[in-house]
Amino acid sequence: MVPVKRKPIFRVETMARILIRSLAVLAILAGCARSGPLPDENKTVHYYQFSLPRDREAFDRLRTWFHEEHPEVNLQIHTLPTSSDDQHQFYLTHLGSRSLSRIDVFALDVIWLAEFARAGFLMPLDDLFPEREWEEFFPAPVQAATYDRHRYAAPLFVDAGVLYSRKDLLLKHGFAHPPKTWEELVKASRVILEREEDPSLNGFVWQGKQYEGLVCNLIEFLPSRNPFLTVAESPRLEVDRVRRALGFMRDLVVRFGVSPPSVFSMSEEESRQVFQNGRAVFMRNWPYAWRLAQQEGSPVKDRVWLSPLPAFAGDASGGKGALGGFLLGIHPESPAREEARAWVRFLASPRAQRVLWQDLGLTPARRTVFPDLPSRGIPLDVLRQVMESAVPRPASPLYIPISQSVQAYGSGALAGVYPIDRAIRHIESDMGRIMRVMH
Amino acid sequence: MKRALNIFFLLAMGIWSLGPFVWQWLTSVKDPAAVSRIPPLLPDMPIWTNYASVLQNREFMRVIGNSLAVSLGALGVALIVGSLGAFGISRFLNRRKHLALLTLLVVFMIPPVSVVTPFYSLLVRLRLMDTLAGLILIDSVFCVPLVVWVMVQVFDEIPDSLYRAARVDGCPAWTIFRRIYLPLGQSGLISAGLLCLMFCWNEFLFALTFTSTYAARTIPVGITLFSGQFEFPWGEISAATSLVTFPLLLIVVFAQRYLVRGLAGSGLKG
Amino acid sequence: MISAKLKERLIFIGPLIVLPGLIVAWPVLEVLWLSFRNRVQIFHIDRWVGAANYLYLFGEDLRFASAVSNTLYFTFVSVGLEFLLGLGFALYLRFSPEREWVKGMMLIPWVIPSVVSARLWQWMLHAEAGIVNYLLQSVGLTDAPIPWLSSPDLALHAAIFADVWKTTPLMVLLLYAGLLGIPENLLRAARVDRTPPFRMLFCILIPQLRPAIATAVVLRLLDAFRVFDVIYVMTGGGPANSTETLSLYAYRTYFQSLQFGYGSSVVVVQVMILAGLTAVAYRLLQGKNPAAAGDGPGEFHPRRTEVKE
Structure with a gap:
């Protein structure tokens, strides 16, 4: 094609000039944002945490209080996306090349603790509180903060799996209280499903998508409080327990027909939508769903019971929720160590814990604040009972890679891609490789 | 017959x-408590609280600005560097042209995950962490090969x-480039620019890793910040995306005739 | 004299050497080098393992094998569907009365950030609360809700569908532009001859469009092969890794399994497959080498001579 003189659409040169100019302006702007009087970096605490809706107001208040106590400390709060995986990747990158990072205090998911402690991202905080004060926290988060006999973090808030039941449906069909055993739950679901004859109603929804939540659910279906992974010299999979839990989870869908096959793609929100729209009798979820189910306009408002998760009949240790929540760690190379410790102590203090609960709905990790806690409409006694009996996930530095494998093959076994025994063999062979690589 | 077919197609x-x-927009004006409930398909009364809360969110406005700045900035860098480079490759590298183009294509193919860590160290050394300039730099690394490839x-x-x-x-070659090649290649520049814009607009991993405040966060990251720990506030997110999409929509509708005309005249049609 | 010539060339090539060149050179070499090492950065494990990573990758790693096949399947099906749909839309736009707003409307999915469009589809394909199943059920096409995302057979297709929705507009744009470039007299001649529509499509339009098709398909191929957002958001790779793609596997190997060395070898293989695919696609579609992309077939192109100075 011989180039024909076409009418120019816009003059390229003009465009280029505009672009160059705007770039220059941007560069200058970026420069300005960085300059200004620099506060004393040794008195500055850079705090990183997940973001939450409306966290700004709560943290503004906390910051003001903290400043009253420690006027010399300059506090910088940075927020990260709420997804735990995104944060994990962020911290790996930023803390991985250490001398470069300036993260003094950070909120870490309970499952990262052992990994970060082994990596040297955390300094021991045994003496942050006197022993008596450590006991004011729920045991599970303190246990989760412990690695190799040292406490590497302070609890920020706790979470654990709970059971939501449809009060109205249960009462209507003669069940006076939420089920205490899984067997009762299955029976109640079947009875109600049968009598209601509503094709859009499901029995029990939980989280079976291939993600970390699947492992939390798995823990809650274990036959006892014993872990599915023994963390000794080298982690070992407790094959029998895993087989039983996976078997029961699959049975819920396939044999008992109380859970829809779509639980295999549900994370928290998908199951909550189903439950909140009145399409499920029972739901396993975290306490966050309570406020949403009870809000004005919710189809199930005032028709829900909150209770601890059931146990298997004959399991004396009772039901248990998998522990979630976040801890507060301090980077060992922080130049503002004392200031950082002060901030961590402050966030774990009863006063701050109360604000986090009141403004953001984060369950206090310090159980001593419970007696005079405003209830926010949630049955606090149930909440406290659930947190008392929560079980942490296995505290292995290799937890995340192992969990990856459990998620993948566990999900395969649930969806019926292969038998459970084969899934377990796959997990074990993955673990073998992980341990060889990480040695 | 023809008319019916036409209407069917439309x-x-x-x-x-x-x-x-439309479904997303409907979600944004539904009562948040019943947002996931169907039926009804249509809300009885549109509720605008989601929009109010997004519009009051000054940070989100900043995020939109950042996204525009990063996309346009990287676009500018890529167009300038890329068209210069394409001219050089097209005119000066006879035998090594294939090699140069293939190398550039490989750069474009690198999965971002694999270079996050080295790029992080680089940005820290250049003191460009958490800046728009840093994101522009990294994004243009992936945009330049695209521009070169099209412009060659x-x-x-x-x-x-x-x-x-x-x-x-x-x-001199410079004058030839400016007076002949650039004017003749402007349609190519438009199409290459379009591809770059889309890349930067969607880019998530770098924007996540290389920012820690609102100083440089872009839309894909900004949207994730609306979430609660488990809760995914559909209403607000839908409102936010609708707000982001409408102006773009206007731009696209207005600009598409230029886009298409530009593309039609570009090397893309061969 | 020579230095002046060099200087002149440096003006053009120089920026290229700095911008992608210098910035990328080191990371790329590092990825290559790391792929022969076992590096677990955060635990300070870093040792030479030779070809062990690759041996495991090709020998024992079933997850890698399934990631490759998922990625290839995703790429071929989604690019194929996008092409067909895109061609349909483009033909419609070209041969129907011109309506600006139709074109604008068609471009909408393309401007929604992909993270959001993935969420949107996850939401609409929700088995119990999603609108897709609701509509299907109320029309009577299905009795029970279809588990779009939780069935190992359907999940990948759901992700493909979402991807097709999001990126077809680009395909339309590129093909439509190509159609506009077909000389009017060629079409007029065909009309005068009363060429039947199908003949017209296959014997005139498609051959003329070949270069545009080649570029559009290759661009989409490059992108689809790296798919991450859609899958990450919609299914997280599940159920049972049935939707795990190479990019997701690499991401997980890097940042969740913490293995930077092994992750690098995954990436190296991924880039090599992609490069091979691109070359093949180009040869098939264009009958030329990618680097020689400029000259398509036919009389509409100048005969190119090498520059001699």
Whole structure:
């Protein structure tokens, strides 16, 4: 094609000039944002945490209080996306090349603790509180903060799996209280499903998508409080327990027909939508769903019971929720160590814990604040009972890679891609490789 | 018959393109407590609280600005560097042209995950962490090869005789580039620019890793910040995306004639 | 004299050497080098393992094998569907009365950030609460809700569908532009001859469009092969890794399994497959080498001569 003189659409040169100019302006702007009087970096605490809706107001208040106590400390709060995986990747990158990072205090998911402690991202905080004060926290988060006999973090808030039941449906069909055993739950679901004859109603929804939540659910279906992974010299999979839990989870869908096959793609929100729209009798979820189910306009408002998760009949240790929540760690190379410790102590203090609960709905990790806690409409006694009996996930530095494998093959076994025994063999062979690589 | 077919096509296209978008918009004006409930398909009364809370969110406005700045900035860098490079490759590298182009293509193919860590160290050393300039730099690394790749095709089509005639007249290469090649290649620039814009607009991993405040966060990251720990506030997110999409929509509708005309004249059609 | 010539060239090539060149050179070499090492950065494990990573990758790693096949399947099906749909839309736009707003409307899915469009589809395909199943059920096409995302057979297709929705507009744009470039007299001649529509499509339009098709398909191929957002958001790779793609596997190997060395070898293989695919696609579609992309077939192109100075 011989180039024909076409009418120019816009003059390229003009465009280029505009672009160059705007770039220059941007560069200058970026420069300005960085300059200004620099506060004393040794008195500055850079705090990183997940973001939450409306966290700004709560943290503004906390910051003001903290400043009253420690006027010399300059506090910088940075927020990260709420997804735990995104944060994990962020911290790996930023803390991985250490001398470069300036993260003094950070909120870490309970499952990262052992990994970060082994990596040297955390300094021991045994003496942050006197022993008596450590006991004011729920045991599970303190246990989760412990690695190799040292406490590497302070609890920020706790979470654990709970059971939501449809009060109205249960009462209507003669069940006076939420089920205490899984067997009762299955029976109640079947009875109600049968009598209601509503094709859009499901029995029990939980989280079976291939993600970390699947492992939390798995823990809650274990036959006892014993872990599915023994963390000794080298982690070992407790094959029998895993087989039983996976078997029961699959049975819920396939044999008992109380859970829809779509639980295999549900994370928290998908199951909550189903439950909140009145399409499920029972739901396993975290306490966050309570406020949403009870809000004005919710189809199930005032028709829900909150209770601890059931146990298997004959399991004396009772039901248990998998522990979630976040801890507060301090980077060992922080130049503002004392200031950082002060901030961590402050966030774990009863006063701050109360604000986090009141403004953001984060369950206090310090159980001593419970007696005079405003209830926010949630049955606090149930909440406290659930947190008392929560079980942490296995505290292995290799937890995340192992969990990856459990998620993948566990999900395969649930969806019926292969038998459970084969899934377990796959997990074990993955673990073998992980341990060889990480040695 | 022809008319019916026409209407059918329009309808199909409308439902295909607009359906999900309309659904998202409907979600944004539904009562948050019943947002996931169907039926009803339509809310009784549109509720605008989601929009109010997004519009009051000054940070989100900043995020939109950042996204525009990063996209346009990287676009600018990529167009300048890329068109210069394409001219150089097209005119000066005879035998090594294939090699150069393939190398650039490989750069474009690198999965971002694999270079996050080295790029992080680089940005820290350049003191560009958490800045728009840093994101522009990294994004343009992936955009430049794209521009070069498209523009080499365009420049290759411009007859050599033109170049040589100008050379004989004593024109320096720079002038030839500016006076002949750029004007002739502007349609190519438009199409290459379009691809770059889309890349930067969607880019998530770098924007996540290389920012820690609102100083440089872009839309894909900004949207994730609306979430609660488990809760995914559909209403607000739908409102936010609708707000982000409407202006773009206007731009696209207004600019598409230029886009299409530009593309039609570009090397992309061969 | 020579230095002046060099200087002149440096103006053009120089920026290229700095911008992608220098910035990328080191990371790329590092990825290559790391792929022969076992590096677990955060635990300070870093040792040479030779070809062990690759041996495991090709020998024992079933997850890698399934990631490759998922990625290839995703790429071929989604690019194929996008092409067909895109061609349909483009033909419609070209041969129907011109309506600006139709074109604008068609471009909408393309401007929604992909993270959001993935969420949107996840939401609409929700088995119990999603609108897709609701509509299907109320029309009577299905009795029970279809588990779009939780069935290992359907999940990948759901992700493909979402991807097709999001990126077809680009395909339309590129093909439509190509159609506009077909000389009017060629079409007029065909009309005068009363060429039947199908003949017209296959014997005139498609051959003329070949270069545009080649570029559009290759661009989409490059992108689809790296798919991450859609899958990450919609299914997280599940159920049972049935939707895990190479990019997701690499991401997980890097940042969740913490293995930077092994992750690098995954990436190296991924880039090599992609490069091979691109070359093949180009050869098939264009009958030329990618680097020689500029000159398509036919009389509409100048004969190109090498520059001699």
